[in-house]
Amino acid sequence: MSGTIWKYGDDVNTDVIFAGKYTYQPMEPKEMAEHAMEDLDPEFAGKVASGDFVVAGLNFGCGSSREQAATCLKAAGVKAVIARSFSRIFFRNAINLGLPVIELKEGIDEMKAGDPLDIDFTKGIVHHAGRELAFPALPPEVLAILEAGGLIPFTRKRLGVD
């Protein structure tokens, strides 16, 4: 899958990804996407294209446990979030919603907003500007959830509902 990069810094918190004033209003994912990144980058929601990637520094998704931070990015068309490190609850939320999260220790600095990027999930490689950046595989227990399309389809299968 290929798309272009939206680039941000360290400590992007879930409040700026999805504001608290919307968090306790019943809302469908499509509407959540309209508010994605509102307090960080007011242009994001209007311009992000399906297949794009969010690339950031350390501690992406810190702060509140609000799952909409992952839901709104996925609904906005973001295909994966790549960061130097992730806050643990955001990491879990993303996996649980079937949004790939990739931890890259190197190569983030060279990635600029608007750059094209490609990810080969089978081989575990990010292609950027002629470089191949390998990322570690998720533990099998976690990968199984992502591959099922998220925790809910995973659980339905496990409980034999489907």
Next chain:
Amino acid sequence: MGMTFAQKVLAAKAGLESVEVSQIVELEPDFCLSHDNTAAIAKTFKKIGVDRVKNPERFVIVLDHTVPAAQEKYAINHKEIREFVEAQGIKNFFDMGVGICHQVLTEKGFALPGKLILGSDSHTTTYGALGAFAAGVGRSEMAVLYATSKIWLKTPASFQLIVNGTLQPGVTAKDLILRIIGDIGADGALYKSVEFSGEAISAMDISSRMVLANMAVEMGAKNGYIAADEKTFAYVKDRAVVDFDPVYPDLDADYEEVMEWDASELTPQVAKPHTVDNVVSVEELAGMAIHQCLLGTCTNGRLEDLREAAAILEGRKVHPKTRLLILPASQEILMQAMEDGTMQKLVGAGGVLLNPGCGPCLGAHQGVLAPGEKCLSTANRNFQGRMGSRDAEIYLASAATVAASAVEGVVTDPRRFLK
């Protein structure tokens, strides 16, 4: 090699002799918390295809984030939660006004030594103050917990944070945790279990210990832990809803890092916008004009905090160029503060009393900020836009610093008011 607190609790809950760091285990939490996000969780729960919540007695639901409903959408949200709670026979339901979820779970005796408690709220870490393993999770996994009672957790590596010495008058647990976060960074303990210990921690009351565990998540920690002692047992004695067995780390446990602080040297601290690790001494910011002061929240809305503020505000007035909001963490605290005269002093000084809840802290309800305004708050987060306008600024400090600053209208060192 012995095991850390995290290893011991997770091994015990998973029915294993021991667990290694990074080992993934499946287990059943003792208690699970959700709040105003329960309506969304209930909708996800329905998608799983299971009709009944399994083990409803393990779930605690508290309405606190947007109470009372300030708009129709919030009211609909609450209505759906009340209907779900009734339909599923969830007895541990605390409707609006009882308090902020983390205070309620503590007061009502769910937060107990050795228990595994998960909540769909990041500040679930608070219960570590009483020796529980407590961590935040997301909404989908809470829905799966409703259906199966089970969840997977990875065993974290552990940090030992040792604080010796004595906190000086006018310096509090809030100043200490801000200093620690300032020193190690907002991701300094990412994914770690942090164990607080040392003379200064042992000397703290439960209220102060809750400040530390509450804000452990602000340095990225999975959970914060303080060993249960006589103070803990005295606190939970008449509150505990079930029996409990305290869990302590082995003396030869393996810590990834051991760090030390000296409480005696600490001065009042402030976290500047827009990250919690942007910490300086109050002295450095002294004189900066503040438009709103917020005293309360799950971090510093307990009786000890209100008293600390009242000692400064008694016989004085909130400065005309600022405003003071008072947000007690629970009804129990509010009642105590009314009985002992603390609330009369705070309101008498010109403070505006809000009902117990979360509202202003996350900008969902009451007390939001206009562009260009600065708020000095006892809460735990100063993220851009969190309390309303993205062009407002949030500064974090202790109850004493907020009270002193409310009197002067500018950032003020509370030690000036010590008798």
